Amino acid sequence: MIELYTAATPNGWKISIALEEMGIPYTLRSLSLSKLEQKEEWFLKINPNGRIPAIIDRDNGDFAVFESGAILIYLAEKSGKLLPTEPKARSRVLQWLFFQHGGVGPMMGQANVFFRYAPEKIPYAIERYQREVRRLLEVMERQLASSEYIAGPDYSIADIALWSWIAGYGWSGVSVDGLPQLKRWMDLVGARPAAQKGRNIPPPADPDKVAESGRSILA
Numbered sequence: 001m002i003e004l005y006t007a008a009t010p011n012g013w014k015i016s017i018a019l020e021e022m023g024i025p026y027t028l029r030s031l032s033l034s035k036l037e038q039k040e041e042w043f044l045k046i047n048p049n050g051r052i053p054a055i056i057d058r059d060n061g062d063f064a065v066f067e068s069g070a071i072l073i074y075l076a077e078k079s080g081k082l083l084p085t086e087p088k089a090r091s092r093v094l095q096w097l098f099f100q101h102g103g104v105g106p107m108m109g110q111a112n113v114f115f116r117y118a119p120e121k122i123p124y125a126i127e128r129y130q131r132e133v134r135r136l137l138e139v140m141e142r143q144l145a146s147s148e149y150i151a152g153p154d155y156s157i158a159d160i161a162l163w164s165w166i167a168g169y170g171w172s173g174v175s176v177d178g179l180p181q182l183k184r185w186m187d188l189v190g191a192r193p194a195a196q197k198g199r200n201i202p203p204p205a206d207p208d209k210v211a212e213s214g215r216s217i218l219a
């Protein structure tokens with residue numbers, strides 16, 4: 001059994017979607033980010049970085065894993081799903097997974113913060129991060145023109161990592177106009193029952209609470 005420590009945010013949804021897709025049984029421990037539960041001593045023993053998500057694998061000596069990318073790889077290897085073993089196909093999935101972790105996640109997170117939550121509107125910061133997000137989406141558009149899913153013909157953990165962020169593109173104020181392949185892919189992934197279910201685990205906080213704690217949640 002996996003224990004999932006999470007909250008209703010893009011990095012958290014990656015793991016609930018993956019667990020649902022892989023059919024791995026899990027128990028849910030929803031943390032309140034606005035109450036800073038993720039900074040409490042007990043949780044720092046699970047994730048020294050003090051952020052969600054994290055898991056504990058009770059069937060593997062209570063092994064704890066933090067960083068959503070590392071968790072996705074761990075679960076894919078545990079289940080034998082969504083990460084090919086053939087070296088080139090595996091590398092392609094990892095390339096797009098790292099593209100999400102080094103690019104889309106941090107840039108969209110900053111675009112969300114400066115566009116939506118910063119007490120002071122700083123046009124330079126808003127434009128900088130929105131422009132970079134749009135550039136990354138255009139990179140995906142080109143890839144998806146010749147590829148059903150982001151890393152090839154098969155659905156993978158890279159699609160889960162990217163979709164969890166990009167499905168909420170509206171929060172960053174970035175347009176997806178003129179990106180038909182990206183929209184095709186968003187609909188394709190969004191139609192999967194596991195994506196729909198996982199994105200509602202834990203159930204979304206009410207909008208006021210999200211706004212209140214938004215800077216910390218989306219950082």
Ligand SMILES: N[C@@H](CCC(=O)N[C@@H](CS)C(=O)NCC(=O)O)C(=O)O
Nearest residue numbers: 009011051052053067068216217219
């Ligand atoms: N690189 C980390 C990022 C995790 C992260 O930023 N989590 C956010 C929620 S999406 C969080 O816990 N924020 C609360 C905080 O920073 O205290 C990962 O991919 O797991």
